[in-house]
Amino acid sequence: MTRRRLTEAEQAFLAKRTDVLGRVDASYVASAPFLFADRVTVTTALSRMELFKKVLDIPGAIVECGVYKANSLMLYMHLSTILEPYAINRSIIGFDTFEGFTGIDAERDPNDINTSMFSDTDMSLIESMIEANDLVRPVNRIPRCELVKGDIVKTVPEFVKTRPDLVVAMLILDTDLYASTKVALETFLPYMPKGAVVVLDEVAYRNFPGETSALREVLDLNKVELKRLPFDSCTGYFHV
Ligand SMILES: C[S@@+](CC[C@H](N)C(=O)[O-])C[C@H]1O[C@@H](n2cnc3c(N)ncnc32)[C@H](O)[C@@H]1O
Incomplete structure (x- = not known):
């Protein structure tokens, strides 16, 4: 949120x-x-835990588009380490500029946001904490968590070409913006098996309409069983 x-x-x-x-x-x-922690931070953690449980029996990657300081990404890594320590076919992959918003759409995104928002993050800190957690993780010779830096509009289509093993169990769309959400949906959906979960962090939310516009352009809403978590203000999800 x-x-x-x-x-x-x-x-x-x-x-x-x-x-x-x-x-x-x-x-x-x-x-x-x-x-x-404040209420929103704890709510977000609870929401992530509920969503993670929905893909425990689905092999493949958890892909987060929009990582920021990796608070959610590392929670997913912890949940994976604790609940499925030997799942060597689970990766947690985070895509972000790690430099803040990019590709703001003048028509479809809010006009009171700018490229300095979310720039107060440090990719090297996240990498260091992934390495620290790998020290105490079972089967740590096989990487579990990886980061992909850059504009999702470019990095996501390039990434899928490099990974013939890719299956996406959960796609988390949390860039808040139209263009990156649309490209991520278009690119990753073909890699998602039936039952896999797509999460939209700001769905049907007037203050950030870009994710919803992208969803409507890529999929027929009448065919999407969009759901919410009762305690979470604007996260939505659906099963593929
Ligand atoms: C709301 S924050 C993500 C919060 C994070 N998922 C969490 O739960 O803490 C949005 C992030 O999306 C990233 N972002 C927005 N547009 C992007 C783009 N086109 N390419 C890569 N990252 C982008 C921003 O840099 C920012 O870190």
Whole structure:
């Protein structure tokens, strides 16, 4: 869930939390992440866990388009390591510029967003934490998590040409934008077996209509059994 407008109460929460964070060091935060997490962060984690369970019995990759700081991507990696440690045919693949929004469509995306949004991330930090988790992961000689940097409109069609083994069990569309969502859907759908899951993080949501426009252009909505998770504000999913 992308938040670009905060209520006064949310701003007050953040101010209070900033004050508390100033009293501890980073290892304190890492050892008690839920102490500092807000409702939306915990909701997102719960939603990711529910979605992950839907593809536990489907082989293939979990592909996330739009990774940002890899909070969800690494949750998927943890869930995979814990719930299916020996699934050597499971990969978790994250696509992002790792430099923020790109390819904003003047007509189909909101006009109050810009390319500096989501640029406050660091791919090398994510790579380091993938390596750290690989140290303690069973069957760690076989990679589980990989990152693909660049504009999805280019990297996704190029990527599928390099991977004859590719089957996509779950496609997570979370760039928030029209063009990248459309290319990701068009490119990955042929790699998804029946029952595989497509997740749209901002579906039917007026503040970010691009994902919904892309979905309607690629698929006939009448033939898509689009569902929501009751506790999640705007994540939708459907089975292929
Ligand atoms: C809402 S954030 C992703 C949040 C992440 N899935 C999570 O759960 O924490 C959107 C991300 O999409 C990325 N993005 C947007 N358009 C893109 C494009 N055309 N190619 C690659 N990445 C893109 C941005 O860089 C940003 O990191």
